[in-house]
Amino acid sequence: MVLSDFDRTLSSDRESFILREDVAKIVNYFSAKYLFFVVTGRERKYINILARGLSPTGWIIENGGIILIKDKEIKLTDENWYSIREKIIKKLDKEGIPYSVGEVIIYVNSAFENKRKLEEIVEAKVEWNRNDAMIMPHNVSKGNAVLFLKSYLGFKGKTIGIGDSQNDIPLFNVVDLKVAVANALPEIKSMADIVLDKEDGEGVKDFLLRILNGEINIDSLPIKRFSK
Numbered sequence: 001m002v003l004s005d006f007d008r009t010l011s012s013d014r015e016s017f018i019l020r021e022d023v024a025k026i027v028n029y030f031s032a033k034y035l036f037f038v039v040t041g042r043e044r045k046y047i048n049i050l051a052r053g054l055s056p057t058g059w060i061i062e063n064g065g066i067i068l069i070k071d072k073e074i075k076l077t078d079e080n081w082y083s084i085r086e087k088i089i090k091k092l093d094k095e096g097i098p099y100s101v102g103e104v105i106i107y108v109n110s111a112f113e114n115k116r117k118l119e120e121i122v123e124a125k126v127e128w129n130r131n132d133a134m135i136m137p138h139n140v141s142k143g144n145a146v147l148f149l150k151s152y153l154g155f156k157g158k159t160i161g162i163g164d165s166q167n168d169i170p171l172f173n174v175v176d177l178k179v180a181v182a183n184a185l186p187e188i189k190s191m192a193d194i195v196l197d198k199e200d201g202e203g204v205k206d207f208l209l210r211i212l213n214g215e216i217n218i219d220s221l222p223i224k225r226f227s228k
């Protein structure tokens with residue numbers, strides 16, 4: 001099973017995060033043979049805007065808050081969260097920190113200057129993606145969503161996680177093989193088993209082709225580290 005991040009992993013900031021057609025085509029081809037999930041901090045509304053034509057096996061969105069698979073949707077939070085979320089929103093309003101609210105999590109973009117204030121929030125967890133912050137229930141993460149998904153599907157095979165940034169660390173913590181794109185943050189590269197030669201979608205495309213060509217055997221992981 002391959003679990004890939006979206007922003008700066010499948011798509012590029014240089015292309016306003018709009019997924020390229022050639023990348024979508026390889027992912028779709030790959031997803032017809034193997035399980036492939038996009039694991040992203042993004043909200044559902046961006047799927048059609050940024051990833052038009054992409055048909056992975058499923059999506060883990062809102063940084064692990066929601067799983068979308070076929071026509072099923074699973075929210076990985078409980079009802080208590082929504083009253084906690086209201087309290088946090090009131091605090092953000094009081095501090096004058098701009099935010100937007102997803103179906104589950106709260107997004108605070110370009111939040112670095114408010115890092116200290118955000119870290120004072122104890123009722124929830126704050127995760128970063130470069131300079132953007134996401135506020136979510138303590139038990140929500142990309143990693144927990146992957147663990148849930150594996151048991152939901154009864155999946156016993158190997159898992160490969162591909163990512164670039166801080167919110168991919170919980171994903172890396174639960175997969176059998178950690179893969180970083182060439183443009184990943186240094187801390188992500190140093191955690192990775194494999195660092196790809198190319199950036200974002202180009203790197204992922206090459207990597208998926210290596211699996212499809214039989215160069216990497218997805219069933220016999222761990223494989224040797226072949227670049228770093």
Ligand SMILES: O=C(O)COP(=O)(O)O
Pocket residue numbers: 005006007008039040041042043129132165167
């Ligand atoms: O932060 C976001 O909204 C998206 O981020 P990700 O796809 O890199 O997880």
